[in-house]
Amino acid sequence: MLEIPVYMITGFLESGKTSFLQDVLSGEDFADGRKNLLILCEEGEIEYDPQVLEDGNVTVVTVEDEEEFNADFLKQMVRLHRPHRVFLEMNGMWDIKWLFEEDLPANLEIAQVITLVDGSTFPVYLNNMRSILSNLFQYTEMVMFNRCTPQMDLHSYRRCVRGLNPGAMIYFEDENQDPIDPGMEQPPYDLNADVIEVEDMDYGLWFLDATDHPDRYDGKKVHFTAKVMRPKGFPDGAFIPGRNAMTCCEDDIRFIGYLCKAPGAKLKSRQWIELTATIRYEYVKAYGEVGPVLYADEWKTTEEPKEELVYFN
Numbered sequence: 001m002l003e004i005p006v007y008m009i010t011g012f013l014e015s016g017k018t019s020f021l022q023d024v025l026s027g028e029d030f031a032d033g034r035k036n037l038l039i040l041c042e043e044g045e046i047e048y049d050p051q052v053l054e055d056g057n058v059t060v061v062t063v064e065d066e067e068e069f070n071a072d073f074l075k076q077m078v079r080l081h082r083p084h085r086v087f088l089e090m091n092g093m094w095d096i097k098w099l100f101e102e103d104l105p106a107n108l109e110i111a112q113v114i115t116l117v118d119g120s121t122f123p124v125y126l127n128n129m130r131s132i133l134s135n136l137f138q139y140t141e142m143v144m145f146n147r148c149t150p151q152m153d154l155h156s157y158r159r160c161v162r163g164l165n166p167g168a169m170i171y172f173e174d175e176n177q178d179p180i181d182p183g184m185e186q187p188p189y190d191l192n193a194d195v196i197e198v199e200d201m202d203y204g205l206w207f208l209d210a211t212d213h214p215d216r217y218d219g220k221k222v223h224f225t226a227k228v229m230r231p232k233g234f235p236d237g238a239f240i241p242g243r244n245a246m247t248c249c250e251d252d253i254r255f256i257g258y259l260c261k262a263p264g265a266k267l268k269s270r271q272w273i274e275l276t277a278t279i280r281y282e283y284v285k286a287y288g289e290v291g292p293v294l295y296a297d298e299w300k301t302t303e304e305p306k307e308e309l310v311y312f313n
Helices: 017-025 050-055 071-081 097-101 122-128 130-137 154-164 200-212
Strands: 004-010 036-040 058-062 085-089 108-118 142-146 169-172 195-197 221-229 238-246 253-257 272-284 289-301
Touching: 004 017, 017 036, 017 050, 017 085, 017 108, 036 071, 050 058, 058 071, 071 085, 108 130, 122 130, 130 154, 142 154, 154 169, 154 200, 200 221, 200 238, 200 253, 200 289, 221 253, 238 272
Parallel strands: 004 085, 004 108, 036 058, 036 085, 108 142, 142 169, 195 221
Antiparallel strands: 221 238, 221 272, 238 253, 272 289
C-alpha cells in the first residue's frame, strides 16, 4: 500500500493557520485533482473559501474534542474518505506526541510539520505557557513567526525554538507576509579574544551559536566551566563537557555539550572542570553530521557552580 502523506500545521488560535493552509491548498503543488482530506482540530475566526475547497477536491472534517482525535479516528477517516493526502490544522493546546511516538494507522506517514506563531503575542505565551510551547516546537520542521516587526527581539525567539529543536528552520514575516531578516546575532563575549571566555550565563548562547556559525569558531580557543559526561563505551581520552540546560520549562531540562578529545585525560562523569579547548568542525557519528569538536588544551577540576542550570535566553 502506498503511504498517505500527512501535512500538519500547528500553532495557537489566531496564529494564521487557516490562511496559511488555504494558500497551500490553492497552490499548484496540491490543486492537482487528487483527493485531499482536511481535518480541523479547532475553528478560528477565518473560514475556508468554499471555492478553494471545491477546486482542490478537499473534504473537511471537524474534531471538537481532543479525546476523539486518536489513532482509531484517523483510521476511520482514511477508510471513509480514501484521501491521497491528509492536512491537519492542529489545535496548539493539544498533545501531539502520540502522533510521533506511536505507529500511525492506515499507512499514514507524517510528511511535514509547520508551526505558525504570532510574533506579537509570543512573549505572553513564553511567560505563561512554556510547557505548551515545548509541545509546539519539539516535533516541527519549520517555525514561521508572522506579524513581526524589526523592533521585536527576534533573536530571542529563535533561541527559544533552537533550544527545543536544533534542527528546526525558522522564518520571520511582517504583517504583509514580507520576510524579515533579523541578521546575525552578536554574542555577549569577545569573538576576537585569544581565548573566548564563555561565562556560565552565556553557555547556552555559545552552544547554539557554535553550531550555527562554524565560520566564527573554527580554530578558535574557548574557555568555560563544564560538567564531565562519559557515556558507556566512550574511548579513553574522550568525554563530553557540558551543562544542564532548561530549554523551555522544568520538564525540559537536558544535558548539552560537544565531543571533546583529550588524550591522557582520566576524568569521571559528573566531575566539574574548567576547560580550555580549540574548536574544530568534523563529522561525528553521534551528531549525524559535521559539528563542533573540542580539542582540550588545558583542564583542571573545580567546584560545582552555584547555578548549575544554563538557559538559551
